[in-house]
Amino acid sequence: MEGVDHLADERNKAQFDVSDMKIVWAGSRHAYELSDRISRLVASDPVFKKDNVSTLGRKELFKNTLKKAAHAWKRINELGLNEEEALKLRTFMDQPSFTDLHWGMFVPAIKGQGTDEQQQQWLPLANKMQIIGCYAQTELGHGSNVQGLETTATFDHKTDEFVLNSPTLTSSKWWPGGLGKISTHAVVYARLIIDDKDYGVHGFIAQLRSLNDHLPLPGITIGDIGMKFGSAAYNSMDNGVLRFDHVRIPRNQMLMRVSQVTREGKYVHSSVPRQLVYGTMVYVRQIIVFDASVALSRAVCIATRYSAVRRQFGSQNGSHETQVIDYKTQQARLFPLLASAYAFRFAGEWLKWLYTDVTERLQAKDFSTLPEAHACTAGLKSLTTSVAADGIEECRKLCGGHGYLSSSGLPELFAVYIPACTYEGDNVVLLLQVARYLMKAISQLNSGNKPVGTTAYLGRKEQLMQYRSDVVRAEDWLKPSVVVEAFEARAARMSLACAQNLSKFSNPEDGFQELAADLIEAATAHCQLIVVSKFIEKLQQDIPGNGVKQQLQVLCSIYALFLLHKHIGDFLTTGCITPKQGSLANEQLRSLYSQVRPNAIALVDAFNHTDHYLGSILGRYDGNVYPKLYEEAWKDPLNDTVIPDGFHEYVEPLLKQQLRNARL
Ligand SMILES: CCCCCCCC/C=C\CCCCCCCCCCCCCCCC(=O)SCCNC(=O)CCNC(=O)[C@H](O)C(C)(C)COP(=O)(O)OP(=O)(O)OC[C@H]1O[C@@H](n2cnc3c(N)ncnc32)[C@H](O)[C@@H]1OP(=O)(O)O
Numbered sequence: 001m002e003g004v005d006h007l008a009d010e011r012n013k014a015q016f017d018v019s020d021m022k023i024v025w026a027g028s029r030h031a032y033e034l035s036d037r038i039s040r041l042v043a044s045d046p047v048f049k050k051d052n053v054s055t056l057g058r059k060e061l062f063k064n065t066l067k068k069a070a071h072a073w074k075r076i077n078e079l080g081l082n083e084e085e086a087l088k089l090r091t092f093m094d095q096p097s098f099t100d101l102h103w104g105m106f107v108p109a110i111k112g113q114g115t116d117e118q119q120q121q122w123l124p125l126a127n128k129m130q131i132i133g134c135y136a137q138t139e140l141g142h143g144s145n146v147q148g149l150e151t152t153a154t155f156d157h158k159t160d161e162f163v164l165n166s167p168t169l170t171s172s173k174w175w176p177g178g179l180g181k182i183s184t185h186a187v188v189y190a191r192l193i194i195d196d197k198d199y200g201v202h203g204f205i206a207q208l209r210s211l212n213d214h215l216p217l218p219g220i221t222i223g224d225i226g227m228k229f230g231s232a233a234y235n236s237m238d239n240g241v242l243r244f245d246h247v248r249i250p251r252n253q254m255l256m257r258v259s260q261v262t263r264e265g266k267y268v269h270s271s272v273p274r275q276l277v278y279g280t281m282v283y284v285r286q287i288i289v290f291d292a293s294v295a296l297s298r299a300v301c302i303a304t305r306y307s308a309v310r311r312q313f314g315s316q317n318g319s320h321e322t323q324v325i326d327y328k329t330q331q332a333r334l335f336p337l338l339a340s341a342y343a344f345r346f347a348g349e350w351l352k353w354l355y356t357d358v359t360e361r362l363q364a365k366d367f368s369t370l371p372e373a374h375a376c377t378a379g380l381k382s383l384t385t386s387v388a389a390d391g392i393e394e395c396r397k398l399c400g401g402h403g404y405l406s407s408s409g410l411p412e413l414f415a416v417y418i419p420a421c422t423y424e425g426d427n428v429v430l431l432l433q434v435a436r437y438l439m440k441a442i443s444q445l446n447s448g449n450k451p452v453g454t455t456a457y458l459g460r461k462e463q464l465m466q467y468r469s470d471v472v473r474a475e476d477w478l479k480p481s482v483v484v485e486a487f488e489a490r491a492a493r494m495s496l497a498c499a500q501n502l503s504k505f506s507n508p509e510d511g512f513q514e515l516a517a518d519l520i521e522a523a524t525a526h527c528q529l530i531v532v533s534k535f536i537e538k539l540q541q542d543i544p545g546n547g548v549k550q551q552l553q554v555l556c557s558i559y560a561l562f563l564l565h566k567h568i569g570d571f572l573t574t575g576c577i578t579p580k581q582g583s584l585a586n587e588q589l590r591s592l593y594s595q596v597r598p599n600a601i602a603l604v605d606a607f608n609h610t611d612h613y614l615g616s617i618l619g620r621y622d623g624n625v626y627p628k629l630y631e632e633a634w635k636d637p638l639n640d641t642v643i644p645d646g647f648h649e650y651v652e653p654l655l656k657q658q659l660r661n662a663r664l
């Protein structure tokens with residue numbers, strides 16, 4: 001059966017050109033070709049083999065990761081890969097490693113918060129990996145509450161140094177990736193103290209280990225925090241613990257773009273907003289949104305292909321049983337996730353644009369769009385990672401029992417992905433930031449401040465409060481303007497209701513705490529509106545390719561109408577739609593699922609995932625699932641011997657005892 005395409009019939013059903021869709025998914029022909037080339041390069045390299053990682057012990061896994069990271073760096077240099085290509089190589093290597101934090105947070109923190117001189121001093125070393133850095137912010141006692149960090153950096157006038165100290169157990173740095181065993185340096189967040197005055201949290205570059213023998217420097221206690229969820233998953237990363245015992249660093253190792261400490265010990269705050277100290281988090285959050293579409297697309301690809309291969313029930317007179325993808329329940333669970341993967345892709349593209357735009361403005365000292373960038377990255381990070389994490393687990397269930405096998409790829413994908421709901425900001429904490437932004441925008445409406453960007457719709461408050469959907473037929477729900485208005489009215493009414501309830505509290509902070517659950521629902525509605533709008537805006541662009549735009553229109557409608565169906569309570573209680581209009585949306589949704597059905601396999605082929613990257617027997621491109629599952633089972637180390645270790649020691653005596661008892 002080797003080489004046979006079990007999904008060929010499915011591929012023949014497609015009503016669009018899959019090669020054109022691959023380009024839309026990748027973002028451009030250039031991005032597609034680059035991604036395709038690098039994914040094949042990684043798949044064909046034996047060092048990047050990954051089908052054995054879930055059976056490795058922690059030490060072997062960690063060593064295996066170091067080997068892969070070193071090999072990746074070697075290949076990047078040998079092949080002269082540029083930044084975009086190198087990042088793709090890391091993606092397809094598909095194993096979290098210390099390099100993620102070095103390139104993803106340490107280097108960006110220096111770029112974003114360091115002065116020109118500091119960048120000139122540190123970036124050449126970091127760019128050649130002559131030093132390896134991590135991002136040491138979170139402590140044992142505080143993660144979300146960054147202002148509550150306890151590590152201190154006290155200025156010593158005499159020596160022109162800062163003294164880094166961990167005054168309590170809870171001030172121990174705890175979690176930073178790459179810290180435990182590998183990093184030589186860290187950007188450490190600590191409270192700046194000058195002459196007993198606390199100036200709040202600032203970033204400092206600290207050397208942790210000797211560049212000669214890799215041993216911790218004097219005054220530094222450092223190690224790994226231990227095993228995490230799952231077998232391999234995130235255990236390839238050395239998340240670490242770090243304590244400082246009065247460790248001295250030169251004054252010029254405080255990152256001084258936002259504020260400076262002079263030789264005289266004077267604290268100077270420049271015109272740059274203090275929130276720029278949080279800038280690295282904004283950068284990484286927009287990457288995480290893009291990654292959410294990738295993670296979800298992998299799970300959906302596996303579940304869709306397997307659902308077309310798997311058959312249960314329905315055989316008549318010896319005919320084939322029904323493909324499980326033909327069950328309407330399977331479609332209603334799977335196709336909204338397929339649509340979400342595409343939706344998050346386009347939201348991620350837009351967010352990347354927004355981030356680039358805000359960065360250019362910051363260079364020109366225009367800080368006006370920073371709050372919008374913070375709210376959008378925080379909100380979309382929260383929304384997309386929550387849906388992707390839940391979606392991966394749903395895909396496992398969609399694959400029945402076989403989905404629970406490691407060889408399905410889904411348990412590993414789930415275990416490695418779920419911390420995305422926590423790291424880089426707990427998802428609830430981030431939605432509360434969005435809620436604060438919305439409440440602020442509403443409070444400024446009366447003073448004539450027109451909301452801009454993603455909150456512009458709040459400026460049409462009167463109109464949206466009057467809005468009643470005019471849908472009379474199921475097809476009306478296919479009109480983009482009908483959908484956007486309904487989502488805008490729902491989001492605006494939920495936020496305005498929160499604002500009205502908040503105004504009843506004499507202390508707004510008490511009100512915010514009391515109403516927090518409602519506030520995060522309003523923030524979620526706002527974020528869903530952003531994703532729906534960005535999908536619709538994408539469709540207003542010129543999208544070439546036979547049938548490609550039509551398929552995307554179907555997916556866009558599924559994404560929006562599925563959300564409407566799921567959150568029908570919001571739409572009804574805010575009076576945006578009637579129960580009848582809700583039923584019509586559901587009727588339209590069913591019809592859309594039928595339209596996706598013949599295109600489902602081609603729509604997941606468009607992700608262009610190699611079998612290596614998917615790492616799943618259920619999701620194999622050729623659909624040759626059963627023989628390969630059978631073959632794989634025999635590779636398990638437990639099957640190396642017929643009689644397992646421990647049998648003679650622990651089981652045989654019991655059996656022998658039974659025999660003796662029987663003879664007596
Ligand atoms: C193998 C070889 C490979 C080689 C490759 C080579 C080439 C590669 C090249 C380049 C690419 C590299 C990419 C690599 C890919 C890797 C990707 C990264 C993977 C990531 C892995 C995971 C890492 C996880 C790391 C972490 O978790 S770090 C820790 C994160 N911590 C948090 O997120 C904490 C959450 N808490 C907070 O953010 C804040 O404390 C808070 C909740 C916002 C509250 O803050 P505060 O107390 O100050 O609150 P407020 O009073 O509410 O706010 C004050 C005002 O500030 C505003 N605000 C808040 N935050 C921000 C912000 N971030 N930006 C702007 N403004 C902000 C807020 O709105 C308030 O404003 P106001 O106007 O109302 O006053």
Ligand SMILES: Cc1cc2nc3c(=O)[nH]c(=O)nc-3n(C[C@H](O)[C@H](O)[C@H](O)COP(=O)(O)OP(=O)(O)OC[C@H]3O[C@@H](n4cnc5c(N)ncnc54)[C@H](O)[C@@H]3O)c2cc1C
Nearest residue numbers: 135136137138142143144175176177419422423424425428
């Ligand atoms: C795999 C992984 C990698 C990480 N890598 C790094 C790294 O490289 N560098 C680094 O510095 N950190 C890192 N972290 C730490 C991470 O950023 C924090 O764990 C994260 O920001 C959440 O903070 P916390 O752990 O303090 O959660 P907590 O804030 O303690 O959250 C616990 C619960 O309290 C709730 N909660 C907290 N505050 C509020 C509130 N105001 N209102 C309502 N509910 C609230 C949360 O929703 C959550 O349910 C990593 C974490 C993980 C899991």
